[in-house]
Amino acid sequence: MTTILITEDEQLVAQDLKLTLEGFGYTVAGIAQSGEEAIRLAEQERPDLILMDIFLAGAMTGIQAADEIRSRLDIPIIFLTAYSEAQIVEQVRQTGPYGYLLKPFNEQEMYIAIEIAVYRHSLDRTLRESEQRYRLFVEHFQGVAFRLSLDLNPVFFHGALSAITGYTEEEIKAGKPSWNALIHPDDRHTYGKEMQTAATNPGYTREFQFRIFHQQGSVRWIRAFIQNVVDDRDTPLFIQGSLYDVTSMIEAEERLRALNEHLDELVKKRTDDLEATNRELYLKNRALQITTAGTRALVVAKTEADLLAIISRILSVTGAYRGFWIGTLDEQGAIQSQSASGNTCRFDKQPSGTDALPPCIRVSIRGEGVMVFDNETETCSRCPWRNEQGGEHILTTRLYSDTRILGVISAVLPGHLIPDASEKTLFQQMAQEISFVIGYMRASDREKVAFEQISRILEQLATLNDHIRNPLQGIVGYASLIDDPGGEKVIDLCMKVNEIVDQLDKGYLESKKVRSFLERHERIFRSPEEERRSVPWRKHVVSPSANEQRKHP
């Protein structure tokens, strides 16, 4: 229900107004007799409308009171006056009144004036609120709303234009600088094409990005939404759209992309590092396998043929050689032992002399250092290697000691290995080690002879021991049977001889220790034929014990 405050110093008129208003169904919020009272009651009652007499009791006029109220409150005011002088009307007009009623007024005029004032006021309020909302929206809008004519000239820019470009809307519209001049040269073509398309295609919409130069010189990324707006006959009217500064987003994306790239690089580098480490480990392990093959074979090999077989097996399995052949030569240059493994030269028969070997091997026996042959080398033409799958290069070198050539080795490199300096060095080291091992094994033949000698001496000692102690026992026995002081002397002498034999026993024991050391650590044993030659009881009567408790008196 509409409430109305009456400001009227004439009591009778006020009461008349009150009755009339109530008659129309309004509520009278109060009756003020002065401007001051009107202000107070307006504050207090917040009426929907104020009827204001211009000439009031007290110091204030109605116009002054209305001014005051309007500055504080949003209440429509209708003036009531008996005067219509131009001066007063002008004063009233300046207060922005909602109505002006001349006394005496009829009730119908007043009713219409009140209804119009209330309605207008509500309209004004809606409009003000709408404006406020719009203003708030525009003030907080981070982008720019714009309109371009179909010839692409700016009609308006609204929003954060100066925040984005550094120029005001007026400057841009005035072409100082022109909008097109702000666009990055690299993007002008794209921008122009997009806008041209938008200008000529009814209802066309598009989203795209371009760069502009900010007044400060920095480059800003702009995302544009554009639309061709048409009339009801589908005729293009203008282009409208919005622009947003997406620089920070683009920069963030760029940073993210750079970060990802950096991460990718790191991952790739770590992977490369790992691969390199793996490769290095593989190569080191292979080098170790190759350069220790000879010594490892020596540990288990009993004969030279054994040694070669084990070496060639180790090298073809863990040395990564596709094929391997090793042969030793005796002092006459004939092949003494040989072994092959993997895809290597398969000789039809066991070659007895170097003449039967493929030329590439024969060459390396005569020459020094590591020799490299490839599949097409004529020297190796007789070698079936060249037809074996994968093997690309053949390395050969001779085995030699200080005094003579011991043999020759050759290996087929798999396809992924090339005979570079390190590969050749490895091969050379392997050859030196195998040469040493062969030399060592052959030299240990001499040790075997010494071993046999020790064994024979031990047997002789054992026999000697028996041959001395038995006669001693005889003499002691006889001497004991003779009850004679001379017999005692004989027994004493026998015991002295016995002590000497004990010394021999100790020597025997030391020799036995040497022999068992040789057996344990040098892997030297008597040959079975030597074993057969020894006296039958030898293995049963083993040794005099060093800890024996003697029963001599």
Add this chain to the structure above:
Amino acid sequence: MTAIAIIDDDPYIVEIFALTFERGGYSVFSYTDPMHALKNLPSQNPCVIILDLMMTPITGLQFLDRWKTLDPHRSIPVIILSAWDVSPQDREKYAGLVTRIIRKPVLPKVLLEIIGELCHAGEGNEALQ
């Protein structure tokens, strides 16, 4: 009369010990061939066997291997009298078969004392039965 068996392929040794033991009051079964001893001894009843090791055609230890089947109850003590010692392995292996190991040369009276202890104890046991 208490009997002692002596097995040694050296006839001089056998002869001397036979003389020695007879002087000590024992009768003696003497053998220079261990194979002969294996055949003959089971029918005898010596109170002790004196055994050499280095013999042919079988050694003293080989003799023991066969003897243990002939005297499963180990009723007769065996003394090894040898120029050679017995290895620790063989000592362990033949521990149950050998009463004593004596190295040559041994003084006859020492050997007699040992035999005396063994044979006297044996007689004592017999007397109790």
